[in-house]
Amino acid sequence: MDPRLFKISVIVVACIILQALLNRVLVRIASKFGIQKERRKLINKAINLVLYIIAIVLILMVYSMDQSNLWVYISSFLTVLGVAFVAQWSLLSNITAAVLLFVNHPVKIGDEIEIVDKEFPITGKVSDIGLFFLHIRISENEKVTLPNSVVFNKMVKVISQESK
Template sequence: MIESLYNLIPEGWERSVLLGLQVLAILLAGFILQRFVARTITRIGERYHLPPQFVLVIRGLLRWLIMGSAVLMVLERFGVSGSVLWAALSGFVAVAAVAFFAIWSVLSNLFCAVLIFTLGPFRLGDRVEVIESADKPGVKGRVVAINMLYTTLEDMTEGVNIEEAPLLQIPNSLFFQKAVRRWRGTDVPFTFLDR
């Protein structure tokens, strides 16, 4: 019977058909295995009254692990080395992690700017104080500008001449990391600064 099937395959296609059958068998075995494991995990979760969220996460992780292993086995059948793929993937992840870490502060300030604009914890003309701790005075000033990376305050600490007050640029993320005091309706008239 095998020889009759072998005779049906055109000349020179034996290897391709065999490779296709191997790939199909690997993917089918991976699919069946992941379904079996998912059902087993569900039964264990029901029997031992595990939280459904935990069972769902475990099922998802095992499904990805099994199907990922099956895909790697298929790629090896096509001649792609698993170690080369692993090296490329780990290199990409390392570069992405370094890049994300490098721009984290900028992304944090951008996100906090969006929160400042949408939630409105303070607005132009308000006096704010970023409190360091109970025993240390913080940065105090009047909000004169808000942009995507930082908020500009006109320094209002005691002893500073209002006409010569320096401008302080506070990263937007700091307003969400520290306690902030705010006074609305300041008694000092608001003017746009040309500095």
């Protein structure tokens, strides 16, 4: 058996086991601190993304990719990504607003809210908080999607909160 194949198998199995363990820990922490199921899913996605990136880097190292070349590729990718975000400030502001809405805002998925605006007030139930947009169901057939930066900059009135 090829030793590289064995090492890759070990990395994949370790990643799967670590993913399951971290998911269990996350469930325990979420129940202890009362974190919503939807937020737990988002945190789990972020953890999985980090695990997959680490696994890919380790697999590339198994195939004897020079570490200095690997860091050049990673830094080049991050540089291009940074330039793309700077070129599109609204994307960066929406991502920043999404993080702040997720971490430090009283609005949660399932809450009924009102976006206070002179020209176009919106009242409805928050159905999703994504990386760029907040989705509000205003009726059975209507859904409004607002950029996170708009929601972050407007006054939001929480009418009723969904229980945990």
